[in-house]
Amino acid sequence: KAGVTQTPRYLIKTRGQQVTLSCSPISGHRSVSWYQQTPGQGLQFLFEYFSETQRNKGNFPGRFSGRQFSNSRSEMNVSTLELGDSALYLCASSLANNEQFFGPGTRLTVL
């Protein structure tokens, strides 16, 4: 069974631009969560989707948004990029309300 895939793996953008990251969960998993990882901050929860509905949201500004499609694939979007948005963005899927399986992440660098 294929794991969680994320595209692209690496991305370089400039301040003020917007970016869209994609996540394909493990087949059959309907829950997809997104996290931001920065040095010293661990994994910060962004949001979680289940069956195209956002069930939980973390404490991030409205520039961070996401969506989930009917095939459970998910995208997250960051608008008006800031230098502080440089981070590793991780996507995780789960079958139900239990352990999550993570993708390799997208490394975003904002210049």
Added chain:
Amino acid sequence: DQQVKQNSPSLSVQEGRISILNCDYTNSMFDYFLWYKKYPAEGPTFLISISSIKDKNEDGRFTVFLNKSAKHLSLHIVPSQPGDSAVYFCAAKGSETYKYIFGTGTRLKVLA
């Protein structure tokens, strides 16, 4: 407010000895706890979990202990192997939420 804390940013252990990684939490509503291991350039990998109805869960070389009164959990790795060198994250969630709260991680180095 960091609800899940890993106060040791790093730990070094000799190969064959026990590694003990600690995690403290503040939210008494948390009822499910997990440990993940992360290698550079990879996503975290699930290791072991424990429900709040238990105080111990074992899986091979990995054992997680939960002390609810102290709001503390620990991961024991016995015996430690060089391949265990990675960053370890603990995470917690409550039954009423789908949101996992992660600690900041502990970098374990197992010395050969």
